[in-house]
Amino acid sequence: MPTADALRLAQEADLDLVEVAPMARPPVCKLMDYGKFKYENAQKAREARRNQTNVIIKEMKLRPKIDAHDYETKKGHVVRFLKAGDKVKITIMFRGREQHRPELGFRLLQRLAEDVTDLGFVESAPKQDGRNMIMVLGPHKKKADAKVDAQAAKDARSAERAAAEAEERAERDAAHAAGPVAQKKERGRSENLDPEIDA
Numbered sequence: 001m002p003t004a005d006a007l008r009l010a011q012e013a014d015l016d017l018v019e020v021a022p023m024a025r026p027p028v029c030k031l032m033d034y035g036k037f038k039y040e041n042a043q044k045a046r047e048a049r050r051n052q053t054n055v056i057i058k059e060m061k062l063r064p065k066i067d068a069h070d071y072e073t074k075k076g077h078v079v080r081f082l083k084a085g086d087k088v089k090i091t092i093m094f095r096g097r098e099q100h101r102p103e104l105g106f107r108l109l110q111r112l113a114e115d116v117t118d119l120g121f122v123e124s125a126p127k128q129d130g131r132n133m134i135m136v137l138g139p140h141k142k143k144a145d146a147k148v149d150a151q152a153a154k155d156a157r158s159a160e161r162a163a164a165e166a167e168e169r170a171e172r173d174a175a176h177a178a179g180p181v182a183q184k185k186e187r188g189r190s191e192n193l194d195p196e197i198d199a
Contacts, residue, residue, distance in 0.1 A: 006029060006031075009031065010031050013031060015031045015032055015033055016031070016032060016033065016034040017029050017030075017031060018030050018031075018032055018034055018037070056086045056087070057086070057087045057088070057089050057136070058081040058086050058087070058088050058089070059088070059089045059090075059091060060074055060077055060078055060081075060088055060089070060090050060091070061091045061092075061093055062074055062090065062091070062092050062093070062108060062112075063092070063093055063095075063098075064092055064094060064098050064101070064104040064105045064108060065098070065104070066108070071108075075112060075115055075116070078090070078112065078116055078120075078137065079116060079119060082116060082119040082120040082137065082139045082140075083119060083139075083141075083146060083150075084139075084143070084146050084150070085139050085141050085142055085143035085145065085146030085147070086139065086143070087123065087136060087137065087138050087139065088120070088136070088137045089134060089135075089136050089137075090109060090112060090134070090135045090136070090137065091132050091133070091134050092105035092108060092109060092132060092133040092134075093131065093132055094131050094132065094133070095131070099131060102128055102133060105126070105133040106126055106133065109126045109133065109135045110126075113135070113137065116137065118140075119139065119140060120137040120138055120139045120140060121137065121138055121140065122135060122136075122137060122138075123136040123137060123138035124136040
């Protein structure tokens with residue numbers, strides 16, 4: 001169809017003439033509402049981005065001679081990251097003479113990996129990288145599953161809290177309905193005071 005005829009048809013139908021396959025011979029065009037077409041494409045792209053999972057790598061830095069309490073704190077952070085569905089990069093930083101004892105860092109990384117086996121797995125084995133030793137832990141759960149579990153736990157906690165508040169309110173109302181609260185005793189002269197002394 002000649003271009004002029006196609007444009008006239010588009011104007012009569014109050015639509016746009018859109019070229020959909022410019023490389024074809026002859027080029028393929030379509031009568032459509034171009035604004036609506038652009039909007040639908042944008043919606044599809046937004047939906048695809050929403051469903052796409054972003055893998056975030058969190059990093060935790062340790063020293064080979066870490067204190068037991070500090071180790072537990074750092075392990076707690078690693079556990080939290082793995083529960084959230086994020087990968088964790090563990091870095092052991094060596095300084096000075098510690099560089100000649102890489103087995104200390106290796107043992108620490110193995111211990112940490114064993115402590116979190118129920119939540120994650122060793123994605124890349126410990127390897128020396130200059131002054132540092134690096135290991136990457138991957139979560140067993142996907143990010144989307146972790147979000148669903150976290151939301152379910154949050155909903156359960158809020159339901160428990162609401163039930164406890166309702167129970168407390170019911171007890172308070174029952175106590176109030178049971179009768180008047182005991183009146184305060186009218187304060188008079190204290191019996192402990194010496195009657196000879198005029199107050």
